[in-house]
Amino acid sequence: MAAYTSNAAYDLSRFEAPERPRLEVVKPQKPKPFSITRAWGVAPIKIILLSVLLVGVISVMLASQIALVELGDEILTLQEELETLQSEEVRLQLQLDAGLSLENVEAMAEEMGLVKMENYQVERVYLNSDDAVVVAEGTPTLLDQVGHFLEGIWHTLFG
Numbered sequence: 001m002a003a004y005t006s007n008a009a010y011d012l013s014r015f016e017a018p019e020r021p022r023l024e025v026v027k028p029q030k031p032k033p034f035s036i037t038r039a040w041g042v043a044p045i046k047i048i049l050l051s052v053l054l055v056g057v058i059s060v061m062l063a064s065q066i067a068l069v070e071l072g073d074e075i076l077t078l079q080e081e082l083e084t085l086q087s088e089e090v091r092l093q094l095q096l097d098a099g100l101s102l103e104n105v106e107a108m109a110e111e112m113g114l115v116k117m118e119n120y121q122v123e124r125v126y127l128n129s130d131d132a133v134v135v136a137e138g139t140p141t142l143l144d145q146v147g148h149f150l151e152g153i154w155h156t157l158f159g
Contacts, residue, residue, distance in 0.1 A: 098104070140148070
């Protein structure tokens with residue numbers, strides 16, 4: 001009974017002609033010439049500008065490295081010179097100390113005919129009066145002249 005309940009008797013699509021797939025006509029395209037823009041997706045002017053920028057940055061980096069190397073060499077040279085001058089200073093200071101030692105000064109004084117002073121050669125001076133400074137009236141000093149000049153300007157400007 002199951003065979004009679006289906007609707008296969010009414011399937012008319014079995015009698016229709018099968019549909020053929022439609023074929024579209026495609027015109028052949030002309031091959032496009034090679035283009036950097038098409039190949040890399042970037043305009044040539046952008047590539048040139050980026051290349052120039054890259055070369056500029058690398059040049060600046062190289063120049064700064066060269067300057068650093070030159071400054072480093074100069075620092076080393078100056079440090080060597082500083083060490084040399086410091087050792088020279090020590091040598092000269094020792095030579096000066098040796099020349100100014102008490103024994104050397106006494107020996108040089110004796111060579112010149114100088115002798116130590118005796119007590120009878122010392123004469124003391126005692127002052128019993130108070131010390132006072134007396135300024136003599138005379139020509140005005142430079143400070144007085146500058147003061148008079150400034151006073152004259154003050155009186156001229158402000159009456």
